[in-house]
Amino acid sequence: MKFKIALIAICSLFLVSCGSQKIRTTSSKKPTRKTTVATKNKVNKNEQEKLEATSFVVVSFENVEEYISWFKNTAISNMINYKIPASITLAQGILESGAGKGELCKKANNHFGIKCHVGWEGASVHHDDDESQECFRKYNHPAESYRDHSLFLTTRSRYKFLFDLRENDYKSWAQGLKDAGYATDPKYPAKLITIIERYKLYRFDNETLGISDNEAVVYETPKKEISGSEYAVVQGDTLYSISKKYSISVDDLKSKNNISDNAISIGQILKIK
Known part of the structure; x- marks a missing residue:
């Protein structure tokens, strides 16, 4: 009889022990689940963007946002002075420079992939593009590149028709740049439009023109x-x-x-x- 009582007591202790172990195992899963969610959110925040124009780079969403914060005021100023949409200037800068991470941008402060062309008397570097080791303009400071981009568009007759477009009609400007021969890539307009809409760069056009986002017209x-x-x-x-x-x-x-x-x-x- 004593043996049976002892055996029952041992089994009871065993069951209690198993039950408590099960409870600890279940509760330990909760922190793991929270950690997974936090990691996922971090990945989304640093979602990567593939940019390819004068060079191919992969940058994070934060890299592009940082680039925009650096140059948005310059793009707005150039829109006021030269009538080029700030959204277009920024989108081209992001694409051509790889959001400031591209090789040409780093070694020449060239944010717009502008080649030397006839008559260029400034500094230059050589970089592979449509052909091997083509001549590209070199600048001492990014601001010089931004100003030269505005002058490049406003002083060449082939871009003259662009200035008949509305300053917030970024879609027509994107297509017009391709039609005028700024880039040979057939996807160039789509790339610019995607960048403008992804990062809401059109808000700078509206701000400059004194138009609220609710009043803005999207031109198809x-x-x-x-x-x-x-x-x-x-x-x-x-x-x-x-x-x-x-x-x-x-x-x-x-x-x-x-x-x-x-x-x-x-x-x-x-x-x-």
Whole structure:
């Protein structure tokens, strides 16, 4: 009888011990879950941006925000003096300089990928772009690069038509820069528009013009079909919807436009034939 009582007591202690261990194990999971959430939020905050113009760099969202804080006043000042949208100036600066992290920017303070061209008498550096070791302008300070960018656009006849556009019509300005030959990349307008809308750079145009964000007008491309063989992406478009509209497979659409994934941007020009 004593043996049975002792055995029952031992089993009771064993069960209590197991139960308490189970409770400790369950409670230990809570801090781990909180830590995971905190880490995830940190990753989102430092989401990376791929920028490719005169060089390819990968920067964080915070890198771009920091670049904007450095040069927004310069872009606004240039908008007042030269009538170039601050959003366009900043977007080009972000893209061409890799948000200040690109090789050309670091070694030449060249934030806009401006090449030497005929008549340039200032300092220069050589950098690979469309061709190997092309001549690019070199500046002593970023402010010189920003001013030269404004002069570059305002003193060349091929950019004259841009100044007939509204100063807050960043979409037409982005397309116009490509049409005027500022860049050879067919995705250049889409890249600028994506940067402007991602970082809300249009707010600086509205601020300069004295327009509230609620009053601002978003100017869409007048015709979605740029030509019989091209299409400008608008809000709500997907590769699938465009492929159905023009009776072309998604794979053919991606092949014609050198697209490796399914991502497209508002304003992007796609070949459809």
